[in-house]
Amino acid sequence: MSDLKLVSRQHSNHNTVIRLGDELIGAKELCLIAGPCAVESETQLNEIAKGLSELGVKFMRGGAYKPRTSPYAFQGLKKEGLKMLKNASDTYGLKIVTEVLDTTLIEEVYPYADILQVGSRNAKNYQFLKELGKVDKPILLKRGMSSTINEWLLAAEYILLGGNENVILCERGIRTFDTSVRNTMDIASIPLVKELSHLPVIADPSQGTGKRSLVTPLSLAAIAAGADGLMIEVHNEPEEALSDGFQSMYLNTMGDMVKALRAQAEHSGRTLNLKKEPQIV
Amino acid sequence: MSDLKLVSRQHSNHNTVIRLGDELIGAKELCLIAGPCAVESETQLNEIAKGLSELGVKFMRGGAYKPRTSPYAFQGLKKEGLKMLKNASDTYGLKIVTEVLDTTLIEEVYPYADILQVGSRNAKNYQFLKELGKVDKPILLKRGMSSTINEWLLAAEYILLGGNENVILCERGIRTFDTSVRNTMDIASIPLVKELSHLPVIADPSQGTGKRSLVTPLSLAAIAAGADGLMIEVHNEPEEALSDGFQSMYLNTMGDMVKALRAQAEHSGRTLNLKKEPQIV
Amino acid sequence: MSDLKLVSRQHSNHNTVIRLGDELIGAKELCLIAGPCAVESETQLNEIAKGLSELGVKFMRGGAYKPRTSPYAFQGLKKEGLKMLKNASDTYGLKIVTEVLDTTLIEEVYPYADILQVGSRNAKNYQFLKELGKVDKPILLKRGMSSTINEWLLAAEYILLGGNENVILCERGIRTFDTSVRNTMDIASIPLVKELSHLPVIADPSQGTGKRSLVTPLSLAAIAAGADGLMIEVHNEPEEALSDGFQSMYLNTMGDMVKALRAQAEHSGRTLNLKKEPQIV
């Protein structure tokens, strides 16, 4: 692993802490990012944003550009979706995490996002990673569905080498022979990456399992294993979702999950970064 | 999954609880099985058994017959090893879990074992599984390194159909493209199997990761995800171990791990099944 | 790969040639083994044996004991099936290849088989492999569905070390993420194993692909890549087969395939080992 330079603990043994206004990622408090797979409408997004805000959540995810296996599947609302994200986040005081699909879209997405997400399918798109090294906002870098730990860290190395030190790694499951679940969540990657690197590591058990009933247990497992945060898909009406509804939590029962995550975080010597006085939890 | 009959929750929605004297597996208390990969000598085994007993551990693992990839690797002490296991367990009041390699060895191993372990390499040895259905001791059935969830449960179905209802499933990592770790621990299999089946499920993070530093975080993750127990490799001198020392915990510092497991079990609404008054923890 | 001793080209650079009466396996002539997945009835087997004999085929496969993922699936005709194999082979002058499921069945199967087949699920059943080292008939050793090349060769090493030098390796596809086909046929394993070992290597594209239409192209590919033979599933009525009919060739059109295999063998500087005057080809 000799080419792991900037990302390695040999380079810096201090955990990287990313600052977004008053929020810290990679410090004692765990980051909770929640929201729909895709932005579908003003109504959908506002309802979700309102619900998350009431739960104390500070970071909202939502895809405006969606990378879809089939060209005939819903591709996202694009710029309209970005505007909806911005409006909802302004209204409810949420920070926005959204995916950028390639170099040509960085400029368009940049003003609407607090954190730029790089999807699993771009995990080895090195030309794009080089460009993200020039951006002055944090990058949430998902692991490729067939990336080794070393390849994942080298992808981060590309971004750091370009000048952007604010990279959040995200384990989202890998592709294996077992199709009982959508992906195989590699929980061991979390403590292993934290041994090797000073970068924060979060987990996405929604993509990682593809099954709603597994999201809470895998979230707890990720925290127990040392994750610095979670990214969770939630929807006001999962059955009507335009993509991935089967793995989305129900908004109206998400309070129980947030409570469980907070309790596990505290058991693990961390806290869950929530607004001071959430109405529901 | 229509051929999952006896093992399924449709067949019985009551969690199977296995009784071994006063001990229960599959009930509220989590089962902790610890011990060396292989029985190597009287001295080694007694030292480990004594240490485990002092930590409050009630179940000891140890291989007398070892399935090794190379015919030139240490194959186990065989019958001598079984006797050492029996002696140590009698002295320190431990229940024995040990592997049976095939049908021809059931009779030999039976008197020395409280729980018969079926290794990953035998996960599809159906002739053997049928024979184990006739045995009146519990079977610890490891998942095959390339078994899907369905195949794993069907292996258990063979044993139940043969008449033995006392099967403990054990997730021990699957084989994937990523060789950063020895196996990829499929933590999601734990809650998924518990959805599908009434059988208890434990986790083996020693085999599952192949790396000492990952054993504690993955053990905590397994408990957080709902596991009914753990199987942990421990050695008095890992550097001198005849097999798999790199993934064995140090006996003399295992107390910290046991404390952490107990705390996590209690946080998760369970307990850790330890002797009443452990000397160290 | 330092534990590859007896199987390696360093040990013997002469290709192992296995003699079965007048037939050679591993020499210039390619071995063609064909027959049903499972022996189902006297009628079925005789019809297939007659057809194969007319095509000039000299080796017949057929399972009397079937390792099935589900305990509720057809498990084979057992001893009755072995007798049917023997009768059919005597009548039509075919050598018999049939699977032995474990150590306890070696004695039963031995008198009926010319070549003992070890299935993919037993590829790491080392206790069994040791026993097969004591048998004085050739062993057809299938690659495990998740065995590396090194593990596969070490399985053969177990048999050679036990005293049986007549091992035929059989590539039958490995388990990968892609479920478009049943297994991923690893054609590169054929020339790679021939570089590393002096043992003959054949291919099983029926199991290897699980799809009838792919069997002929993959058979040709295996020969082009240097295989020493082929194992092909064929059935008189694939639609009625009790197992794996979807991957079985139709007996009544198998003549075209045999012609194509013979032509490819000759193009590749080999011959196809067929009876002197086949009636159909």
Place this chain on the structure above:
Amino acid sequence: MSDLKLVSRQHSNHNTVIRLGDELIGAKELCLIAGPCAVESETQLNEIAKGLSELGVKFMRGGAYKPRTSPYAFQGLKKEGLKMLKNASDTYGLKIVTEVLDTTLIEEVYPYADILQVGSRNAKNYQFLKELGKVDKPILLKRGMSSTINEWLLAAEYILLGGNENVILCERGIRTFDTSVRNTMDIASIPLVKELSHLPVIADPSQGTGKRSLVTPLSLAAIAAGADGLMIEVHNEPEEALSDGFQSMYLNTMGDMVKALRAQAEHSGRTLNLKKEPQIV
């Protein structure tokens, strides 16, 4: 597979034949593309181009932009490399196949390439694939290292839907548990894709195996299985290559391989598309 529309045989049962001046790809003649992994210097490229031309080869590959796992590895000569490709191709009358790394580079690479190559790492970069649908030159679309057959064909569907019907599919090996070779060449994908789609399919056994000694046997296997062409890495001095020398054929002994490929093509009822009067073969 209902979203396979334009690429499917249901849409068009006529094999797509791509025309590049006088050359056809996807017709009776097999396409042979050869050249270095990366363009390294004027001298290197001219020597290889000259050698290939003398062997009768009509298509040259060579990377000017290289996607490398490590940011510290040689990234290609970029525009200088493109110019060298153009010069060499003009001098020796070769058509150029070279990789485009992303949307932002299409315009730069376009004038220098006869066929635009999309690498394995971009197999799910849908934004890029949409852009390639607008290009009026053929696209060589490599299979993603973890793409199923369906995902690979859907990637092609993106390009066809964008308006570019000239897509050549290229099997280059998939990522599996076995690390004996660099990738596992999925030879069965060739006849399977030809069943499902009318597009031409070629094979890249250099990437597919990562081992020089396996390139010729796997090339023959690919032709025997129905491939429409081959892409082969060759270098004048493999030991000195800046990337992937271990899998490159030696230029000075490539004549033997070309002869073998031509013979196999003719045996399989095809021809190998070579210049009329090659000097060496």
